[in-house]
Amino acid sequence: MRNVWMTLTSFALVSVAVAAEGKELPANDRYVCSWGAGTAARAQELKLSGVSLYAARQKLQTYKFTKGWMRMMAMGITEQTYDSPSRAKPATVRQSFYDDCVRFKLARK
Template sequence: MRPIRATVAVFSLTALAFGAHAKPLDQNDRKVCGWGSQIAAEAQQAKLSGVTLYATRKKLQVRRFAKPWMRMTAFGITEQTYNSRSRLPTAAIKKTYYEQCIQHAIAKR
């Protein structure tokens, strides 16, 4: 059994070493995650308030976005939020989205 434990220990230390050398996230990644979490929070608030997905999408349609990719991404986030059975408060959705987005951005690096 010792060789297996040693292998696991070496693997764990190697993973820690590589994790320590990961590049920190840049400001743009944090902004994008913050923006996405705000969209998710707004969608959750609308869902919990009884606003239909159709009405929420219409609001997004007339909204101005800084980048061309933001509109379709906002639609996707909104749709996923509405399709979720979650009844979590808006603040919890915002926090969860942001944390998972940051984890994803770190994993991409």
């Protein structure tokens, strides 16, 4: 009987681990993370090239955004990027932002 319980318990643990690992992001969440990562990378490029936060905000005002929430989100991402003391390359910022966003979205589910 003890062996049966141990076997059932191990199968249950394996199935929970597989279910937790198998989560996949919906396309909309992947798009949001990818768009945000690109925005953060562009903001880091501007920051490293010496463009002021004010000028970066003005540049954002000229962009055409496809969704209503994008402008304010881009402003927030840009401000956070400028507030950070990081001097990392834009590609590193892009990857870091994307990885953190995906991790956050998966943890929320």
